[in-house]
Amino acid sequence: MLKKLSLTLLSALLFALPWWGFGGWSLFIAFVPLLVLSDMRPRFYWVWAALAFTLWNISTTWWVGIATPVATFGIPIGSLFFTLLPFMIFHRLRFRAPKPIAWALFVTLWIAFEALFMNNEISFPWLTLGYGFADTPQIVQWYELTGSFGGSLWVLVGNILFYRLWKHRRDRLWRAALPALLWIVLPVGASLIRYATYEENVHPVSVAVVQPNIDPYNEKFGGLTTTQQRDLILGLAQEAPRDIDLILTPETAFDGDFWLNDLGSNAEIDTLRRFMARFPQAELVAGATTLLRYDDGAPHRRWTRTDPLWGISYDVYNSALGISGGRREVQVYHKSKLVVGAELFPYPKVFGMLKFLNIDLGGISGSLGMQEHRTLMVTPEGIRTGVAICYESVYGGYCTEYVRRGAQVMCIITNDGWWGDTPGYRQHFSYARLRAVETRRSIARCANTGISGFIDQRGDVTDSLGWDQRGLLTGGINANDALTPYVRGGDYIVRLSLLVLGLCLLYWVAWRFRKRSLLVEE
DSSP: OHHHHHHHHHHHHHGGGGGGOSSSGGGSSOOOOOOOOHOOOOHHHHHHHHHHHHHHHHHHGGGGTTTHHHHHHHHHHHHHHHHHHHHHHHHHHHTEEEEEEHHHHHHHHHHHHHHHHHSSSSOOGGGOGGGTTTTTTTGGGHHHOHHHHHHHHHHHHHHHHHHHHHHHHEEEEEEHHHHHHHHHHHHHHHHHHHHHOOOOOOOOEEEEEEEOOOOOOTTTTTTTTHHHHHHHHHHHHHHHHTEEEEEEETOOOOEEEEEGGGGGGGGHHHHHHHHHHSSSSSSEEEEEEEEEEEEETOOOTTEEEEEEETTTEEEEEEEEEETTTOOOOOOEEESSOOOOTTOOOOHHHGGGGGGOOOOOSSOOOOOOOOOOSHHHOTTTTTEEEEEEEGGGGGGHHHHHHHHTTTSSEEEEOOOOGGGGGSSSHHHHHHHHHHHHHHHHHOEEEEEEEEEEEEEESOOOEEEOTTTOOEEEEEEEEEEOOOOHHHHHHHHHHHHHHHHHHHHHHHHHHHHHHHHHHHHHHH
């Protein structure tokens, strides 16, 4: 019993260390204790595996529960499905299939479920294995080839090799050690060379980032009026140099009844446009809550709301608005990777009875509207900018679409204040470093509070403004037009994994059928 518990706790610890800020190295042996425990074939093995994965999840994402107690239970339960199920399928087949097939299933099943967790409405890919290297982008510069799923593949195969090393620790040690060491050393060495030799094309873009540090609980939606918040933000922004190219404000920074039906004549937009007249070559990227009113008889979306008092139907969006002083047109992008339970109620036909559990983060709870494709902001000087809103920056494949559509730089606007001074905002900021490497796009990140800053194309943080600080951060980043192989090819690691997974399952079924046939013939 003690040995089983020790192996379980050790595995949970090794999984958690990267998200505690200790780098991703422990991930290469995180599965090994569970595999050793699997060799013992204990009864109720799934309980031990479930305990390891649950402890990993809770110890690294506990901070989500600060915003709502529901997430304290909901996220671990949802995450457990996408970790325990593929691992237990592998465990069940491990002793019934040829070893090469079993290990191939271990890798491909895990990647398939990571991708499934990333691409459905109940999505929280925070603990994707490849994200464990977010604090050390120097050793994963090759993410420009594979994306973060390449990191997951690296970790999974590494665990197989180190497990073999453990099994042969008393015999053939060096024969087992050499592949494991090469599997780690060669990618790291290649990455460090790429890191040292990578040079950005000099195409400077000057950016000003406003971090207003408005408390989301006591000031954002009650303590300060919308006018006071606007004046605070513009008071910080007015200190920007007059030749600035981009001014960023946080997610949902402005609220002025922004009806998309007649946005150009909105009084609040006019105020922002007049403010931007002092920055003739700049674009203001403003986070805002926007609304779209439907005429009678117009088709509705699944997220459309109806106000019984006024008798109107409308959509609500978490948006980014592009405003400049010399242009009447307002550029609009709507956040489309939404936070489950706060901005998106998943699968309403299935979970409709649980709608009362929706999280209210600032009066915009319930399902928000989305848009099908990424759109860009273009500055008066012609700089094409992709704007990821908060949670969207967690999704590597999602962010590549901005770049394929022509984004030369990336901006992230967010409000990380909901979870207080916890590891959450630091983890969120670190993921942006991976997006910079994957796309080779410099990133300007603007948070209400948390970490605002600039990240270059190698994933290095060049300047930042930390937690609980109010101020304006100005600096330069370089635009880039080149497309990385990952941007061009997308998550082909997932597609290859699904192909191999299908072939392995077919082979296993055929192998089992042939084995039984031979037994019958004998």
